[in-house]
Structures are given as C-alpha cells and as structure tokens.
Amino acid sequence: MLIVALTGGIASGKSVVAEVLEELGCYIHHADKIAHVLMEPEKPAWKKIVAHFGKKILNEDKTINRSRLGKIIFSDEKERYFLNELIHPLVIEKKKEVISRLEKEGHYNIFISEAALTIEAGFAGFFDKIIMTYCKKEVQKKRLMERDGITQKQTMNIIKSQMQPQEKLKYADHIIDTSSSLQSTVEQTERVYRNLIIDYEMKDATAKYES
Numbered sequence: 001m002l003i004v005a006l007t008g009g010i011a012s013g014k015s016v017v018a019e020v021l022e023e024l025g026c027y028i029h030h031a032d033k034i035a036h037v038l039m040e041p042e043k044p045a046w047k048k049i050v051a052h053f054g055k056k057i058l059n060e061d062k063t064i065n066r067s068r069l070g071k072i073i074f075s076d077e078k079e080r081y082f083l084n085e086l087i088h089p090l091v092i093e094k095k096k097e098v099i100s101r102l103e104k105e106g107h108y109n110i111f112i113s114e115a116a117l118t119i120e121a122g123f124a125g126f127f128d129k130i131i132m133t134y135c136k137k138e139v140q141k142k143r144l145m146e147r148d149g150i151t152q153k154q155t156m157n158i159i160k161s162q163m164q165p166q167e168k169l170k171y172a173d174h175i176i177d178t179s180s181s182l183q184s185t186v187e188q189t190e191r192v193y194r195n196l197i198i199d200y201e202m203k204d205a206t207a208k209y210e211s
Contacts, residue, residue: 001103002110002200003126007118008133009162011144013178013185017133018114020189026196027108031115034094035087039064048086053079074157088121109200120163124171129199131192132172134165135179 006021008014022028038045041062049064050057057069073080095113102108113127124130135143137159144155169175174192178185 001099001108002196002203003099003128004110004112004196005118005124005127005130006112006114006133007116007130007168009140009165009168010116010158011140011147012133012135012165013176014114014116014133016178016182016185017131017176017189018112020186021110021112021193024190024193025108026110026112026193027102029095029098029111029113031091031095031113031118034091038087038090038094045086045090049083052082070158071154074154074161077161080161084117084121088117088123091115092121092123092126109204110196116162119168119171128203129173129196130171131174131176132165132168133176133178134169135177139179 004026006014006018018028018030037043039049040046046064049069053069053072057065057072059065069083073083099111102111112131115121118124118127118130140159141152141155144150144158145152148155150158174195176185176188176192
C-alpha cells in the first residue's frame with residue numbers, strides 16, 4: 001500500500017482534495033478526527049491538557065472548548081508546542097494501527113493521511129509521497145474568516161503559526177493549487193491520483209522484486 005500525506009496550510013483546500021481522492025478509491029484518514037477522539041473527556045490526553053491549561057478551556061459537559069483552546073495556542077508558541085508534542089505522537093500511533101489493519105485486509109492500494117501539520121510535526125519521512133495543497137494568502141484569509149467566523153487578526157495569528165507554504169514546498173512530491181475554481185482543483189487532484197497509481201505500482205513491483 002502506498003502511504004501518502006495530504007498536507008497544506010489551514011483553509012488551503014485539503015478537505016476538497018481529500019473528498020475527490022476518496023471518490024477515486026483512496027482510503028482517507030483524517031488526523032483532526034483522531035485528535036478529537038483522543039481529547040474526549042477523561043481520556044489520558046484530555047487529563048494532561050486540562051491539568052496544563054486549566055478548567056477554563058472546558059465546556060459545561062467537560063468537553064474541550066476548541067475555540068478557547070485555539071485562542072491560547074495560536075497566540076503563544078510555547079503553549080502550541082506543548083499541545084502538539086502531546087497529541088502528534090498519539091495520532092501517528094493510531095495512524096500506524098489503521099495502516100497495519102488495512103494492509104492485512106488488502107482492500108486499498110493508497111492510504112491518504114489528511115493532516116495540516118505533517119511536516120511541522122516531523123513526520124514527513126514516514127510517508128512514501130507528500131501532496132501539498134496551496135492557495136494565495138488572500139484566498140486563504142477569506143476562506144478561513146468565512147469558515148470560522150473569526151476576525152482578521154485571529155486569522156493572521158493562525159496562518160502565521162503554521163509553516164509558510166514556500167518552506168513546505170520542498171517536501172512536496174505533488175502540489176495542488178486551489179486558488180481558482182473548484183473544477184481546476186478537481187482536475188489537478190485527478191492528475192495527482194493518476195501519478196499516485198504509478199507510484200503505488202512501482203512500490204508494489206519493487207517489493208515483489210526484493211522479496
């Protein structure tokens with residue numbers, strides 16, 4: 001199975017690309033959803049987060065208020081580092097478990113990990129190939145403000161907290177520019193998928209040859 005990372009800045013179009021790849025037959029693993037599960041009330045990660053940030057980040061039902069937590073970590077690099085160092089290793093372990101299960105079942109040829117911070121977390125080397133979504137900064141700002149209903153200052157704090165696109169590009173095997181139309185994004189994704197099929201076939205052939 002080909003192990004692929006789908007990454008890129010926040011609001012850069014990863015979700016759309018993931019949907020297209022899923023329709024084409026890839027298995028999509030959403031890191032955010034796994035992180036949400038890990039941070040459910042009374043789980044080990046939840047306990048460490050609450051112990052560190054305090055009960056002010058909790059809703060009445062003890063779930064973590066992601067908006068409150070977000071305001072803290074996107075304005076304080078040390079706090080963001082603490083959370084990432086706690087959550088990222090747990091997410092990658094869950095990812096490995098899923099990959100192992102899928103390889104035994106044999107139903108998928110391509111595994112796609114959708115995660116914004118793949119490169120920042122130091123996991124680039126774990127993947128066979130890396131897809132990066134990218135869009136113009138003004139487009140990114142507009143999308144994020146409309147999606148999350150946040151101010152321009154909050155938007156810029158979030159964008160600045162992530163590795164800048166030009167730094168990420170050197171890690172990418174495939175780049176999808178989502179700045180323009182949905183049709184353009186879909187067409188680029190379909191081209192990338194065709195390349196991934198070739199990548200998978202080469203990996204599979206190499207594995208058979210070496211065995």
